[in-house]
Amino acid sequence: MDPACGPPDAMAEKRDELTPMMAQYEALCRRYDDALVLFQVGDFYEAFCEAAERCARILEIALTSREDSTGEYPMAGIPIDNAESYIETLLEAGYRVAVADQVEEPGESPGVVERAVTRVVTPGTLTEDELLAGEDNTFVAALARSGERLAVAFLDVSTGDFLTTGSSSEAAIADEISRFAPAEAVVGPDISPELLPADRDCMMTSYESRAFDRERAGERVEAYFGDPNRVLGGDAEIRACGALLSYAEYARGGVDEGASDGEGDGSPDDPEEGTRLEYITHVTRYDPREYLLLDAVALRSLELFEPRAVHGREDATLIGVIDETASALGGRKLRDWLRRPLLEPDRIESRLDAVSELAGGVRARERLHEDLAAIYDLERLIGRISRGRADARDLQSLRTTLEAVPEIRESLADADCDRLRGLHAALDPLADVRKLIESAIAAEPPVEITEGGVVAEGYDEHLDDLRATAREGKVWIDDLAERERERTGIDSLKVDHSSVHGYYIEVTNPNLDSVPEDYERRQTLKNSERFVTPELREREGEIVRAEGRADDREYELFREIRREVAEEVERVQDLADALATVDALVSLATVAARYDYCRPEVVADDPVIEIEGGRHPVVERTRESFVPNGARLDEERRLAVITGPNMSGKSTYMRQVACIAVLAQMGSFVPARSARLAPLERIFTRVGASDDIAGGRSTFMVEMEELATILQEADGRSLVLLDEVGRGTSTADGLAIARAIVERLHAEEVLTLFATHHHPLTELAAALEGAKRLHFEAGEDDGEVVFSHEIEPGAAEGSYGIEVAAAAGVPEDVVERSRELVATAAERGSGENDAGTDAHPTGERRSATTATATADGGERPSGSRSTPDSSDLPDDVAAELRALDLAHLTPVEALTELDRLKGLLEE
Structure with a gap:
């Protein structure tokens, strides 16, 4: 600012x-x-x-x-x-x-x-269609504290959507802020700016502290919703909601109670408005524990709403591939479901029942989609109507929407499932409102509401009389030219009108001698003169007075009609919610039918994820072909260590499992042959490198902070995705950290997918009772790496890092030097155990005895890995050498490690 x-x-x-x-x-x-x-x-x-x-x-x-x-x-x-x-x-x-x-x-x-x-x-209080960023909600948040408890409230000023929650944990509130991604945050006293996401474009507004006062905030909440203790309960929530309402009124032209001098013009844009925003009719107090929690890192990693990289497609996100909604209402509803996936199996099944019925009824689904495409954004429409900013065309848009409701109800009349039957009952066609608009508003009204032509003929007798007077006067004037030509004999005489001089009779200069005595000169032009007569002046006065009074009457009537419609705001909002829900369900059904999704089985048992033939919902749309893969995590095998070459699909696989879980819990079918899942409470991700340059934090520091959160908060109802943990430090440190994390997550019985190039971790996974090893294999064809993209039991034999570097365009001399360094390191490390190992294309050496895969994809150890004889090296250098995973270092990393070890030997 x-x-x-x-x-x-x-x-x-x-x-x-x-x-x-x-x-x-x-x-x-x-x-x-x-x-x-x-x-x-x-x-x-x-x-x-x-x-x-x-x-x-x-x-x-x-x-x-x-x-x-x-x-x-x-x-x-x-x-x-x-x-x-x-x-x-x-x-x-x-x-x-x-x-x-x-x-x-x-x-x-x-x-x-x-x-x-x-x-x-302000960024968070936009209501103008030209400024709003698409159909999604634009939230302004307010943060308040009461004792040890924090609260956050979210309001979309354009639609009236209003939610609040509270917690004694700053991290929990920060997660909710990330979930809703407000454009602006109004902060009360003692609120740390660190609660706001640093990587988001969120304006922080320090509003006057008086607005957060408990008594003042409670009065504001009561004015909207009644007893604040009954509606909201906690003082922190009351402070946040009351201050947010005050700020919204201030932003929309109401009295600013936060002004330091206590003064305020507070004049609204329309005299019929007060400071109260009538379309904000309810506030929803929710508990984050009722929904699957996806923090900022998970939202970003899973690409639910925003792509992490440029894919060449704007819709390369999870919302982008499941959004087939026909209306803005449905689009916002679908985003809310994805933002807050459910935990209660019965609620999930209710949505799945509706999606299943709609997916199977092709004609009904397509008819619904077509009818829904005709509806306007009711939430924003009724917001404008209630604020006194709607014009006559907005009212006609409301009428058009109401005309579509009976057809939508008819399509749901024979629904079998409870959810669809309930929606059929909730679709109030508002026949009285529709009838009012049809009878009161002109079919094709002008944009301006003060210049006439807005109110329909026959609605108001007095207005009709005024219009008739004006019309009769104009008919008289239209006939005047012919009468005057006959009277004067001037064939070129004409009658016209200008905005400056009004009505006039125009006579060219050659005919001025024929002008009657009762003509009064009004204006002289180069080639003609303009005149009026007493009778014309009188008629003009009648027309002007009638038109002026008609315009005033129309404006007064329009405001009354708009007020009358605004009084039905809650009914319109209820209808909007029902239409939005139908649209979101139709969208999920359309995607399920079109892209071969299956209905997931949602169980209330102990955590389990069983997927057959799963596909990543976004990646499968951006590639010509996609290889499906299954997944199984349950009580017996909760942790999987995944190895495989670079580019083989490890990260995609892990995200795929998480996306399928998210889709299932939002009530959607999923991209798989079959899926059986118990609802997760949290999904944690550490997938892909990132840093915080502005905050002075390296990639490794960011990674460790995110891992700290995971290890502190993940439990048996969580799914954790980890990819390449510990790569930002020395190989020994990274391996030690990765191993300790695996041991901790295994001990805590957390559902975990852990992708790594630290191959010693595969031996650890084989030894842990509740873990298993999975891998993606690859081969070579004419010197090029070929990936199968199929996940299999066991550990990968190599990472093909040098081959991938070559394919990426790394200069040939660097690639060849890398091969030499790897080969030399392998020879030096083989010692007397060469006979017991097999060399692989990248130079990695594995024990001749390997783990044997069990029938269910798990493994049991059947041998141990041999280690090189390093008795002739100093202990510290030998330890460093044993820990090195040379086959999976980049060429630059390999050179750096060799130079460092050489330095240690020289010392």
Whole structure:
């Protein structure tokens, strides 16, 4: 946030001398000192002084000036008709924008036109369609503390979606913030900025502490929802929700109770509005423990909503491949289900029943999809209607949506499962609201609601009379030209109208001698004269008065109609929720049928994941072919150590298992031949390297911090995915860390998939009762690595690192030198045990006796790995050499390790 926002210095110095208009501007800048004020002057929004200079620079517009009796002030303006695009640029530059509109017409009162801030636009409080980022929710969060308890509340100001939760754990609250990814966070006293995700573009707003006061916040909550103790319970939640409501009112043009001076114009954009946002009708207090927890790392690693790398496709995410929704409502609902997968098997089965029935009913499903495509975004529509910002076309959009509801209900009339039958009952067609709009609003109304043509003929008798008077006058005028031509004999005479001079009779100069005496000259042109007659003037007055009164009557009627529709906000929101649910279920059914997904079996037993022929839902769509693989983790074998060459599919396999679990728990079919799962409570991932350069943390430090969280919080109801742990330090340290982690997770009976190039870990897995070894194999064809991508029991024989480096384009001389170094290291390390080992293409040497795979994919040890004779080396160097996994070091790493060991020997 630019600290230069606030009252202009040049104006503050001579506040008492400013002209009335500039005094208004300076007062609003003081009032909204955390925002850049855009001040309406005619058809433009203007900024002055320092704000003008910033606007000119950021928006790339002309910097001009305004001069009056008190001095000359820099000025920059943007056209009101195209303001949203400029406001978006200011938001992207880190500004809040306070929009000050003229709240009275020029001439209504003596003196300067009154202006007031009608909205404060911030990243988290957007309601304008032009500024909202697509169909997804845009949340603003509020964080509050009460004693040891923290609470966070989330509000989408455009839809009225409002949720809150609390915890004594800062980590739990941070996880919820990551889950909902708010665009802005309003923080109360004693809240650490570290709770906000550092890798997210989330504006932090330090709102006035009075808004978080328990009594004041409780009053605000009570004004919306009733007794705050009954609705929310905890003081922390009350503080967070109350402050968030206050901030939302402030942003939408209400009274800012957080202002330091206690003053406030608080003028809303429409006199029919109060400060209360009527469309915020309910708040949902939820317990995060009712949902599968996916923290920020897991959300990012599994690519649920955002791709980790550029795939060439914007939809290369889990939401991208399962979203076949027909409406914005359904898209948001589906995202919420993916954001918060369920834990309760009965709730999961309820969704699966609906998906199963819809997947099997092709005609009904396709008919539903077609009908749902006709509905508008009801949540945002009713929000605009309730805020008094809807125009007549918005009301017609609501009517169009209501027209589609009976057809959607009909498609669900014969549903078998409880969930679909319940939705059929919940689809209230709001016949009374639809009838009101049909009878009251013109079929094709104009955009402007103040210029007539909005209210339908026959709705209001008085309006019809005024319109009839205006029409009769215009008919009389239309006939006037013919009558006057006959009376005057001037064939070229015509009757016309201009916005400046009104109605007139025009006569060309050669015919001026024939003009009757009752013609009164109105305007002289180069080749003609314009006249009026007393009768024309009288008729014009009747028309103007009738049209003006008709426009005023229409505007008054439209506001009444809009208010009447707004009173049904809760019914509209309930309908929107039902339509959204139907759309989300139809989407999941469509994906299941189209891409051969199966219904998972969800059990309430001890943790188990059994998948046959599983596929990664995203990767299979981005490749021409995909090799399915199964997975089994249960009470007997909870941990699998996975080895295999680079690029063989280890990371994809692990993510695939997690994505299938997430899909199953959100109530979706899954990409597999069969799947049997018990609901997981958490999924932890450490897949792929990342660092925090800005925070001064290396890749290894980030990895260790994430591992610390996993080891502290993972339990028997968790799934942990680990990939290449310990690669950011020395080989000995990395192997030791990886082994200790495996032992810890095995002891804690955590469901774990552990991919590694530390092959000694495979021997550890063979020795642990609750672990097993899996691997991806590869071979060579004409010198090129060929991957099977099939997972098999046992340990991999090599990593083919040098071959992959060659395929990636590493210079040939480096590749060949790497082969020499690996071969030399293998020869030096073989010693007297050469007869007992087999050399592999990468130079790795394995014991001639290997582990034998058991029938269920587990293994039992049947031999031990031989080690090289290093008695002629110093103990420390020998230990380092034993720990080296040379076959799986990069060429640069191999050279570095050899140079370091040489240094140790020389010492």
